Amino acid sequence: MVKEMATDKLNAKNINVFYGQAHVIKDVSMSMEANSVTAFIGPSGCGKSTFLRCINRMNDYIDGFRMTGKMLIDGQDIYKKKVEVEALRKDVGMVFQKPNPFPKSIYENVIYGLRIQGINNKSVLDETVERSLRQAAIWDEVKDDLNKSALSLSGGQQQRICIARTLAVEPSIILMDEPASALDPISTAKIEELIHELKSKYTIIIVTHNMQQAGRVSDKVAFFYIGELIEYSETKELFINPKEELTQNYITGRFG
Amino acid sequence: MRLKEKIIEGILLLCAAVSILTTIGILWVLISESSVFFLKVPLTEFLFDTQWTPLFAEKHFGILPLVAGTVLTSFIAIVVALPVGLTIAVYLNEYAPKGFRKFIKPILEVLAAIPTVVYGYFALMVITPFLQQIFPQMAGFNALSPGIVMGIMIIPMISSLSEDALYAVPKSLREASYGIGATRFQTSFKVLVPAASSGIVVSVILAISRAVGETMIVAIAAGQQPRLTLNPFVPVETITTYIVQVSLGDVVQGSLEYQTIFAAGIALFILTFVLNNISFYVKKKFEEKYE
Numbered sequence: 001m002v003k004e005m006a007t008d009k010l011n012a013k014n015i016n017v018f019y020g021q022a023h024v025i026k027d028v029s030m031s032m033e034a035n036s037v038t039a040f041i042g043p044s045g046c047g048k049s050t051f052l053r054c055i056n057r058m059n060d061y062i063d064g065f066r067m068t069g070k071m072l073i074d075g076q077d078i079y080k081k082k083v084e085v086e087a088l089r090k091d092v093g094m095v096f097q098k099p100n101p102f103p104k105s106i107y108e109n110v111i112y113g114l115r116i117q118g119i120n121n122k123s124v125l126d127e128t129v130e131r132s133l134r135q136a137a138i139w140d141e142v143k144d145d146l147n148k149s150a151l152s153l154s155g156g157q158q159q160r161i162c163i164a165r166t167l168a169v170e171p172s173i174i175l176m177d178e179p180a181s182a183l184d185p186i187s188t189a190k191i192e193e194l195i196h197e198l199k200s201k202y203t204i205i206i207v208t209h210n211m212q213q214a215g216r217v218s219d220k221v222a223f224f225y226i227g228e229l230i231e232y233s234e235t236k237e238l239f240i241n242p243k244e245e246l247t248q249n250y251i252t253g254r255f256g
Numbered sequence: 257m258r259l260k261e262k263i264i265e266g267i268l269l270l271c272a273a274v275s276i277l278t279t280i281g282i283l284w285v286l287i288s289e290s291s292v293f294f295l296k297v298p299l300t301e302f303l304f305d306t307q308w309t310p311l312f313a314e315k316h317f318g319i320l321p322l323v324a325g326t327v328l329t330s331f332i333a334i335v336v337a338l339p340v341g342l343t344i345a346v347y348l349n350e351y352a353p354k355g356f357r358k359f360i361k362p363i364l365e366v367l368a369a370i371p372t373v374v375y376g377y378f379a380l381m382v383i384t385p386f387l388q389q390i391f392p393q394m395a396g397f398n399a400l401s402p403g404i405v406m407g408i409m410i411i412p413m414i415s416s417l418s419e420d421a422l423y424a425v426p427k428s429l430r431e432a433s434y435g436i437g438a439t440r441f442q443t444s445f446k447v448l449v450p451a452a453s454s455g456i457v458v459s460v461i462l463a464i465s466r467a468v469g470e471t472m473i474v475a476i477a478a479g480q481q482p483r484l485t486l487n488p489f490v491p492v493e494t495i496t497t498y499i500v501q502v503s504l505g506d507v508v509q510g511s512l513e514y515q516t517i518f519a520a521g522i523a524l525f526i527l528t529f530v531l532n533n534i535s536f537y538v539k540k541k542f543e544e545k546y547e
Contacts, residue, residue: 058431094435094436096432100432112446
């Protein structure tokens with residue numbers, strides 16, 4: 001293992017992705033430090049979600065999916081044969097675009113990740129529920145209704161339950177695929193605030209359509225366009241002083 | 257133009273009316289004929305007597321032995337069909353490659369297209385002798401063998417409808433489960449099956465209803481001895497078999513023996529009617545849940 005990689009949480013090297021004949025990610029290389037927030041921006045269909053889903057191998061089940069290159073987490077290639085994809089996904093959590101709680105109680109939703117690992121110790125589960133819900137900034141709202149169906153909550157609350165569910169298994173990386181795009185402004189603000197707080201413990205990668213959001217929450221921004229990584233730099237740098245004309249045109253709204 | 261529209265509308269209405277009128281007609285015959293029966297035999301005897309011997313010298317008219325035969329064979333069928341059918345549904349939905357699924361589903365449904373008389377002889381000539389090697393005390397006619405074969409027959413009903421229900425579970429739930437490190441097995445049985453449970457329940461009820469109404473298999477392989485028992489090794493008689501037996505025999509039209517088949521028929525009708533309504537109710541609930 002090359003030394004310099006050790007300091008990076010994530011290191012993608014020459015990633016190419018194909019869906020059948022379509023070449024959707026073109027030779028993307030990038031690295032991320034631990035405890036940072038990275039935002040992926042770019043127009044629809046630019047490959048930012050596809051790239052995100054390569055990091056926890058969520059594309060594996062898609063027919064015709066093929067990837068070349070190396071995706072290293074803590075220096076380990078996650079596409080090696082011996083890697084257990086379940087263990088990987090426990091370490092690389094994911095929050096989806098639409099809140100997707102299970103049709104179960106709030107409590108059971110949060111501990112789902114523990115249940116599937118065979119953890120049934122009541123006090124461990126109770127502690128996990130409280131810790132995760134507090135981290136997800138929703139404990140005070142739901143602490144008296146833990147046995148209520150998660151589906152009875154509002155969209156914003158559901159999304160924070162889903163974040164708590166992800167936090168419960170103590171991942172080191174959290175992938176967020178447009179986590180606030182289906183939410184109202186107040187819920188969005190809460191999620192953004194949450195991202196700030198979670199940064200101290202987790203490495204966060206967030207896909208977003210909303211450039212203001214990328215500017216507010218991220219340390220670094222990666223701009224994708226038709227499968228290519230056009231520009232990747234510090235957030236301020238990218239928004240104030242973009243190096244590429246394409247980036248400039250996108251962030252000023254000349255196309256979207 | 258106007259007139260033509262009217263005529264077309266009339267023809268369409270007529271077609272719809274045929275099926276409704278047939279149902280009403282059947283109900284009318286069942287009720288009117290069995291009401292004659294119930295004038296002669298008290299309802300309490302029909303419901304609570306433990307013997308059914310209308311064709312013997314000493315007549316008893318208790319429906320319970322026939323109901324027991326029906327319930328027993330149907331229960332055996334569902335015990336066979338539910339685990340197998342559900343496993344197939346989960347396999348097709350979550351494990352099988354897409355091409356394989358397209359190929360295997362129609363083949364499975366062929367099971368439902370086999371004439372039931374073939375199933376009946378299969379039970380009598382193949383399954384029963386095979387089972388007798390394992391259970392030597394088993395009679396040539398019994399509830400177990402046709403029950404198992406009926407189970408095989410209704411597997412495609414359960415697997416196909418359950419598969420549809422599993423398929424209808426939003427993709428986002430699947431992703432939520434995989435995204436947190438669940439295996440396919442855990443995702444299937446901890447998330448998908450519970451989320452699709454109402455659809456699965458509907459498939460099971462419809463399958464039971466099919467088994468309760470099944471005639472040929474039990475008529476061939478279960479025997480014709482009304483017996484109030486839950487022993488799967490001895491001959492029993494189901495409601496449907498009894499109706500066949502009397503319809504084919506030389507019972508005098510209009511006699512009390514003749515009217516028993518309408519009483520048995522209405523009991524069967526009520527049983528399947530209730531089952532179908534439960535499934536309809538569950539289905540409606542299910543639709544409310546997913547918008």
